[in-house]
Amino acid sequence: MSKSKVKEVRRLESLKTYDIIDSPDEQSYDELTRLAATLCQMPVSFISFIDEDKQWFKSFYGLNIKQTPKEDSFCKFTISQNRDFLEVTDTFNDNRFINNPFVQQKESPIRYYFGMKLYDKKQNVLGTLCVVDFKPNSLSASRKQSMRYLANQVMNLLELRKSLQSLQHIKKSLEQKNKELKQFANQVSHDIKMPLANIVLTIDLLKAKYQENIDDTGKQYLDYLKSSGLKLSAYTERVLSYYAREEDAQNEMEIVDFNYLLEDIIDLLQINQPCEINIPEKNTEILTNKVLLEQILLNLLGNSLKYNDKSKIVIDINIKEDDFNYLITVTDNGMGIAKNKQKDVFKLFFTEEKPDRNGNKGTGIGLPTVQKLVKQLGGNVCLESEENKYTSVSFTLKKVIDNGI
Known part of the structure; x- marks a missing residue:
């Protein structure tokens, strides 16, 4: 040619x-x-x-x-x-x-x-x-x-x-993907809720049929399993229903009892290792998106538990407020993060080379997810850490005017 x-x-x-x-x-x-x-x-x-x-x-x-x-x-x-x-x-x-x-x-x-x-x-x-x-x-x-x-x-x-x-074209493609994700969320919701319901039902059947053969401690364990199953089912429902809706975070506000939320999250984590979690002495009521705040705290507390090599895990949770924001801080006595890597930890899929407490390598999703969710709530995230000593993650939540809630 x-x-x-x-x-x-x-x-x-x-x-x-x-x-x-x-x-x-x-x-x-x-x-x-x-x-x-x-x-x-x-x-x-x-x-x-x-x-x-x-x-x-x-x-x-x-x-x-x-x-x-x-x-x-x-x-x-x-x-x-x-x-x-x-x-x-x-x-x-x-x-x-x-x-x-x-x-x-x-x-x-x-x-x-x-x-x-x-x-x-x-x-x-x-x-x-x-x-x-x-x-x-x-x-x-x-x-x-x-x-x-x-x-x-x-x-x-x-x-x-x-x-x-x-x-x-990109918008149309994203709308299609969003539609597919909503359908997936509905399917996942069904696939998760049904086994959980079966677990709760089985526990009730065990207690009814074998109650004479189960001592008080065993019954307490079964009650604990049932309670955890119900909480996990409720949490799954809230998360999936949030992503199945189109409203943004600011339209899904409710009054949240901070300490009660922390207690529910700690129950969900089912901690089976020596651990001391110090929550604020005074409860604070926050007008916010409960689902997003729950996910933020689950990620942070989960990281504090996983990336900790001490014989006893210690986690301190604090909350302060001024006229415009809440400041929430989660500090642990874990592995810490090297100074030259701290600026990268909020990048999606970035991971440190060292494994967690159970020998597993991280996914690099947790902290980027935290940052994304905090931004949806009008706040910012910062991190302080010293290797082998501690990690402290603080985030702000913008105060929302209560319109009759």
Whole structure:
């Protein structure tokens, strides 16, 4: 294939990516053609694009026409030459145009043509910005430069239009994925809740059928299992129902008893190792999204338990408040985080090389999730740590005005 054919193939491929041919009228382009005609003092101005077989006009000032056959196009000569514009001062004296139907027409034959190329970012010529007169004419150097500036603005509009279309495609794709995730959440909700319900039911059957064979300690264990199962079922329901709804975090507010929430979370964690968790002496009521706060604290407390190599785990939870924010801090006596890695721990999938208490490597999801959820609640997260000594994660929650809750 010759260089000229390769060039034309690339030009046409680029033109298709803009999806501009046969697109609806747009005021922004019409304003540019009107401006071009005014600046150059010409009766006609247009923006055109040339595909395989036709010249199509995105905007036309002074005439009402949408397309012409490619063989009748003036602009096909503009895009094929080396200069960035083509000027024909009198078509009657130019052999390329003397037989053109727009030159031969009896009423208002085209006598003057000026076309400026429209380049994409890779210097493919997509089309032209042109002015036309019905008498011989010429443009001054300053007006030619003005046409160049206007051609740049045409391409800026095209690039913006292309970007917006890309964003619309992404939005549509995300909406579809979101729909699929909601369906998945509903399925997961069913798949998790049913086994949990079966566990609770089995515990009740065991207590009823074998109560004479189970001592008081065994009954307490069964009660504990049932309570944990019910709490886990309720937590799962809250989390999945939150992600199944479209309302944002600010529309899902309720009064949360902070200490009671902590106690429920500690029960859910089912800690089976020496551990001391110190919660605030005074309970605080917070107007917030309970599901998000629960997930934040579960992640932080879970990390404090997993990444701890001490014989006894100690976790301190504190809450302070001012007129605008709550400040919640979770501090543990665990492994700590090396100073040179602390700035990376909120990056998704970033993990330290050292394994957790059980010899497992982390996923790098916990702290990024915490940061994301805190931001949804209008707050910020910060971390302090000293390797082999402690880690302290603090986050703020923006206070919300109580609208009758």
